[in-house]
Amino acid sequence: MGVVTDGLSHPLRSDALDNRGRILEAARAVFAADGVHAPMREIARRAGVAPATLYRHFPTKEELVTEAFTEQMHACHDIVDEGLADPDPWRGFCLVIEKMCDLHARDQGFTAAFVAAFPKALDFEARREYALTAIAELARRAMDAGRLRSDFVLDDVLLVLMANSGIRATSPAARITASRRFAALAIQAFEASPGASPLPPLVGLTSPASTSPSR
Known part of the structure; x- marks a missing residue:
């Protein structure tokens, strides 16, 4: 089955598939080095494609992150x-x-x-x-x-x-x-152990919607 994108029913051409693969590989490398807030233009540069090509495959960074991982x-x-x-x-x-x-x-x-x-x-x-x-x-x-x-x-x-x-x-x-x-x-x-020193507080990493196990 061919890979499709942008809601289209036809498969991507081989050159488009190659571009898509390079973009995803570059995105993973850039996200690893600079975090997910790295600019899209840097991912395009790393992949060796024009920014327009990147946005044609992934109109938003959220879509790129989702697909990459x-x-x-x-x-x-x-x-x-x-x-x-x-x-x-x-x-x-x-x-x-x-x-x-x-x-x-x-x-x-x-x-x-x-x-x-x-x-x-x-x-x-x-x-x-x-x-x-x-x-x-x-x-x-x-x-x-x-x-x-x-x-x-x-x-x-x-x-x-x-x-x-x-x-x-x-x-x-x-x-x-x-x-x-x-x-x-x-x-x-x-692991629980008798006499363990209490931990200092830690807040602000998970979203408020996440359920905390603390009682």
């Missing part, structure tokens, strides 16, 4: 569903932290897109909100089971992902290995 958002959705399905909420919570860090370490541009708010990108925002709400529910269950520290807040997950995206290594494989160690350290910090 569709696969990652699907993977994120599957990860939180897997965590929720685990009968042991702490094990499910740990699985989500481990796999989310691994996913974000493989594509650092996705972290910038996931943390940012794109209210006009309805599908992307809906999937992001679903993931955050599911993590909040899993955290609540782990708290009720006495395994997750009681002062955990949902913003802590975004804080971990933001820190995870800052890992610099000599190769992608080394970055993934370092990310797994970082995830293990984060999980240890999240």
Whole structure:
């Protein structure tokens, strides 16, 4: 089946497909380096296409972000569903932290897109909100089971992902290995333990619509 765009029913020509692929590749690279607020003209320059060509494929940045990270958002959705399905909420919570860090370490541009708010990108925002709400529910269950520290807040997950995206290594494989160690350290910090010092407050990372597990 041919790829279609702009609501048209006919498939894109091979040169248009090549342009689209270069634009998406360039967008992921630019978002990884400069965040999702990088100018569209820089993405066009990186892709080697005219700005008009970029806008013909992606009239808005929201559409570009959604298309660039569709696969990652699907993977994120599957990860939180897997965590929720685990009968042991702490094990499910740990699985989500481990796999989310691994996913974000493989594509650092996705972290910038996931943390940012794109209210006009309805599908992307809906999937992001679903993931955050599911993590909040899993955290609540782990708290009720006495395994997750009681002062955990949902913003802590975004804080971990933001820190995870800052890992610099000599190769992608080394970055993934370092990310797994970082995830293990984060999980240890999240686990409830007698006499643990209370955490300082953290606010303003998740949207107000997200559900917080705090009680």
